[in-house]
Amino acid sequence: MQSIESKMVPGLFERFAARFEAERDALIALDGKVGDSDLGLTMSKAFKAARDKVLGEFADADIGTQMKQAGGAISKAAPSTMGTLMATGFLRGGKAMAEAEALDVAGLAAFWRAYADGVAQRGKAQLGDKTVLDVLDPIARAYEAQAAAGAELEVASAVAAKAAADALEATKDLVAQHGKAAAFQEKSRGLQDAGGTVACMLAEELNAFVQAAKG
């Protein structure tokens, strides 16, 4: 498979929604260690709303529009900081897609780069601050490297999912600088970042979707 076509995107969002529904309590527990425990709740609400939007009136739209509308739905359903950041990511990623009908490795590289940069800008975060950006940026870099190497979509998405998991593991060594977790500073060391966990799940579900579509 060379690319994800727009008509497949609703299926991708069904996966996202199912994963965050399944991980709701795990994310609540993870976030509760240094945050305010609402991450599981907001992410399950956010991706359910995104799925309904993309499955509904935008099932036949181009990929850029689907991603942007998903972002709009997330913003409405989850007005928390993380919800706003994920909404920004999908809005910016969707803009980078313009009116593309299909998403190949180069397209995914552009999508994730715009996603990560949008989140960095809106959240005023830098790499190493122990935020979602510390996983998003490695995902974008993985797709960029795979696109440059001319890799197949199945290979690229597997490499990116692995990069996300490794990056998430590496957040354990970082100390939180933002949000409520920042108040815990040293105590946050050793814990994987809750926001980064969300980004990792997105890369994993995208990979699982690609592998399933191939089979």
Add this chain to the structure above:
Amino acid sequence: MKKFLNKPEDFVDEMLEGIYCAHPEVTYTADDLRCYVTANPVPGKVGIVTGGGSGHLPTFLGFVGKNMLDGCGVGGVFQSPSADQLAEVTRYVDQGAGVLYVYGNYTGDIMNFDMASELVELDDIETATVTGNDDVASSVVGEEHKRRGVAGIFFLYKAAGAAAARMLPLAEVARITEKARSRTRTMGVALSACIVPEIGKPGFEIGEDEMEIGMGIHGEPGISRKKLAAADDVVDEMMERIFAETDYAKGDEVAILMNGLGGTPKEELYILYRRVAKLMDEMGVKIRHVWLGEFATSMEMAGFSISVLHLDNELEPLIAAKADTPFFSYFAK
């Protein structure tokens, strides 16, 4: 805490219900009391939208009305409205000519307005933004982008509203508002703290005989805390900072806003204004317009601020234009 309340958590929504009962010329959209809009949008006009936390009446929503603002996202006390509420207000206000966002330079508000602007792009609504940063005390010259927006935003509303009422295009309304922003300076001083209803205690301590020069309208630390001085001396110290940043030539004109923070009576504002007028006169600067009263408060905080807009030929007639809102009426002389 000694306030007239039913339940502290209903403070904002019950305030809004009261305003809607009293003033049928404003209403709300999206089935959300906090999406505050004019009941009479003008077709084809650039919309002016503001927003910010509650606790500052008449700022922010009080200036929604004829020839000023068209909508306002209303947040909890000292909290930003959500991006989605701002987007809903924008969708209602847009009359095909785009929408200008004018609000104070605060991190949470910036994030939500920027997000709202991206959300309404999905509906093909064009927006532009001017953030008020008139508070001289909140950062030094050269770092103006870090300055907070306080009472002086009134002049931005006035200029933006009058420019939009002339049916100018969005870029032009934004340019004029930006010019008003760059020529507005405010200095404030506080004598007492305010109490956020859901917290129930004063936000900070200040001695009976003390004042804090430069304190923000949410109790942000100012430049100096000292013994309360005579009114003339307080004004001199504040105006010195404003004069230090503006080159006035003899014959230049200004508009002045003498703003009570909530717990200071008009009598005192006039005592203070007397000194402001004298200083301006000594500089050879003409006070073309003055408004005195409560414009941007911090609930029951005692204190006041002086805002000065350095007028020019373009801004003067816009500031002089009539305006009519539930909280501010001005009939051009």
